[in-house]
Amino acid sequence: MAKTTSPKPKSKGNAAESVRTLISRTEIQRRVAEMAGDIRRDFPTEPLHLVGVLKGSVFFLTDLARQIDLDASIEGKTVIVVEDILDTGMTLQYLLRIFEQRKPRRIRVAVLLDKPERRIAKVRADYVGFKIPNEFVVGYGLDYAERYRNLADVGVLTLGAKEKKS
Ligand code: IMP
Ligand code: MG
Numbered sequence: 001m002a003k004t005t006s007p008k009p010k011s012k013g014n015a016a017e018s019v020r021t022l023i024s025r026t027e028i029q030r031r032v033a034e035m036a037g038d039i040r041r042d043f044p045t046e047p048l049h050l051v052g053v054l055k056g057s058v059f060f061l062t063d064l065a066r067q068i069d070l071d072a073s074i075e076g077k078t079v080i081v082v083e084d085i086l087d088t089g090m091t092l093q094y095l096l097r098i099f100e101q102r103k104p105r106r107i108r109v110a111v112l113l114d115k116p117e118r119r120i121a122k123v124r125a126d127y128v129g130f131k132i133p134n135e136f137v138v139g140y141g142l143d144y145a146e147r148y149r150n151l152a153d154v155g156v157l158t159l160g161a162k163e164k165k166s
Contacts, residue, residue: 021155024153114128
């Protein structure tokens with residue numbers, strides 16, 4: 001799974017900052033198609049509302065939605081919350097509480113990435129793309145200070161010495 005890419009100096013110009021590919025674009029696309037298949041199997045006839053948590057989930061959301069092939073009518077009561085990464089779980093715990101107040105028929109959670117080691121809140125995802133170790137990742141929508149979202153692969157970010165100190 002791991003492959004080293006050459007450091008990509010970005011806007012801040014810190015040459016020591018680098019991204020090491022953790023999950024390739026091909027692996028992501030294959031897994032997203034599988035997840036879409038799982039969701040479609042679980043809800044073969046029902047219209048689904050996909051709700052993406054911005055901004056990180058934007059590529060994952062669109063790829064997943066394309067594969068699930070949403071009905072023209074998205075008037076429905078099954079909600080799938082689509083999130084880029086489940087980390088401490090605080091964000092999803094908060095969002096799920098808000099969604100539940102709106103009394104949907106049911107809510108499911110789809111995350112591209114899961115970092116189980118970091119969990120604080122008691123939240124679990126129904127659909128998980130990849131479990132990853134406790135590393136800071138970027139790409140495929142995930143950012144570091146708004147950078148790296150546009151990378152097609154997901155990679156582990158290593159900060160330069162200058163940024164680590166501050
Ligand atoms: P949680 O509330 O700790 O589960 O955090 C979830 C949010 O933190 C995600 O939606 C991301 O925006 C952000 N996040 C957590 N881990 C990472 C990471 O490794 N890279 C980029 N963003 C992350
Ligand atoms: Mg987020």
